[in-house]
Amino acid sequence: MSYTDPDDxxxxxxxxxxxxxxxxxxxxxxxxxxxxxxxxxxxxxxKPETAAALESHLINAASQGRLAGKISDEHLKQILQSMQKPRREFKINRR
Structure with missing residues (x-):
């Protein structure tokens, strides 16, 4: 029998x-x-999980050619807002 290295x-x-x-x-x-x-x-x-999702989104967009030029801070804020789930607003009425 010959021994095979699993790394081979x-x-x-x-x-x-x-x-x-x-x-x-x-x-x-x-x-x-x-x-x-x-x-x-x-x-x-x-928020490491949010950053990871944002990074993968940006890299996918860049690899597909959907980005024109560099992304500014304002554009990054817009992307972040579009990625976040909408928050529900609660209104408390006091009587």
């Missing part, structure tokens, strides 16, 4: 998590203005 079945170059993260950051750096990148990093600290 894997391709030579499997992108690691760090490499994918660096690639994502490079793409975001190309499509976001500095103020928008700063806002995204602030969002990432407070």
């Amino acid at each position: 079945s894997l391709p030579e170059h499997v992108p690691g998590e760090a490499e994918m993260s660096a690639q994502k950051e490079a793409i975001l750096k190309q499509i976001l203005e500095p103020q928008a990148r700063m806002r995204l990093s602030n969002i990432r600290m407070v």
Whole structure:
């Protein structure tokens, strides 16, 4: 019997998590203005799941060619508002 290494079945170059993260950051750096990148990093600290959803949305839009130029901070705010679920307003009537 011959021993086969389980790692032999894997391709030579499997992108690691760090490499994918660096690639994502490079793409975001190309499509976001500095103020928008700063806002995204602030969002990432407070709400990581929202930041991840926003990043994937932006990268998908960029890869499909739906972005014209860099995204400004104001445009990023608009995208964030469109991604958020509408909040219900509660009105309390006092008698």
